[in-house]
Amino acid sequence: MDKTIEEQAYLLQWQVEQFLFREAEVLDEWKVMAWIEMITSDIDYRIPIRTARDADQDEEIFSGQSFHMIEDHGSLAARMKRIGGGYAFSETPRSRVRRHVSNVRVAGVAGDETTVRSNLLFFWARDELERLISAERQDVLRRVDGKLRLARRTVLIDHVTLPLPNLSIVL
Numbered sequence: 001m002d003k004t005i006e007e008q009a010y011l012l013q014w015q016v017e018q019f020l021f022r023e024a025e026v027l028d029e030w031k032v033m034a035w036i037e038m039i040t041s042d043i044d045y046r047i048p049i050r051t052a053r054d055a056d057q058d059e060e061i062f063s064g065q066s067f068h069m070i071e072d073h074g075s076l077a078a079r080m081k082r083i084g085g086g087y088a089f090s091e092t093p094r095s096r097v098r099r100h101v102s103n104v105r106v107a108g109v110a111g112d113e114t115t116v117r118s119n120l121l122f123f124w125a126r127d128e129l130e131r132l133i134s135a136e137r138q139d140v141l142r143r144v145d146g147k148l149r150l151a152r153r154t155v156l157i158d159h160v161t162l163p164l165p166n167l168s169i170v171l
Contacts, residue, residue: 009106016116016141017104019148024099027170032080035170040142040151045071047155047171062156068167069155076170083168096125097169112143113151120155122171124164134158135171 003011019038026035039045047069048062071079100121107115115138122133140152155171 012109012114013104013106015148016106016114019141020101020104020116020118020139023150024101028098030083030094032083036077036080038150039073039076040144040149041073043071043073043076043150044152045069045076045170046153047157047167050157050160052160068157068162069170071170079168079170093126095169096123098123099171114141114143114148115139116141120171124169131163133163133171137171 023035023038026032026038046067048064049066049068051061051063100123101118102121103117103119105117107117109115118137118139120133120135120137122135124131124133135155135157138154138156139150141148142151143149157171
């Protein structure tokens with residue numbers, strides 16, 4: 001018996017949410033090499049810099065040329081290997097982190113790819129220093145061998161300046 005369109009939409013929403021929640025758990029537990037298994041070989045990961053807007057601008061503006069982070073599979077794998085191997089001195093000792101993923105919305109489906117938007121509240125702490133980062137993530141999840149994988153991510157941080165001393169982690 002075929003599922004109705006509504007049942008398929010609910011199932012996809014649930015699968016997307018479970019993927020994003022599992023990803024947050026893997027990263028929060030510093031299982032960084034397991035996270036590499038959750039991304040595609042052609043991943044495009046970006047955190048553009050937000051520009052300050054004028055009073056007469058209605059839209060938020062993000063740079064198309066300046067980024068806090070712009071990564072591909074090779075650079076992300078190297079970053080995770082360095083962090084997982086204890087060679088990331090900016091993470092010695094490791095930061096205490098927690099990702100809160102919310103307001104997950106499936107924005108569209110085209111073939112094996114699902115466009116997803118979600119909100120992220122990221123808690124970061126080291127010693128007595130604590131910071132929160134708020135952002136919207138715009139993702140493309142691709143089904144590879146029956147499993148969802150992260151193919152593209154753009155993180156739109158709500159801050160004009162990054163409130164962290166470094167950005168060695170992924171959001």
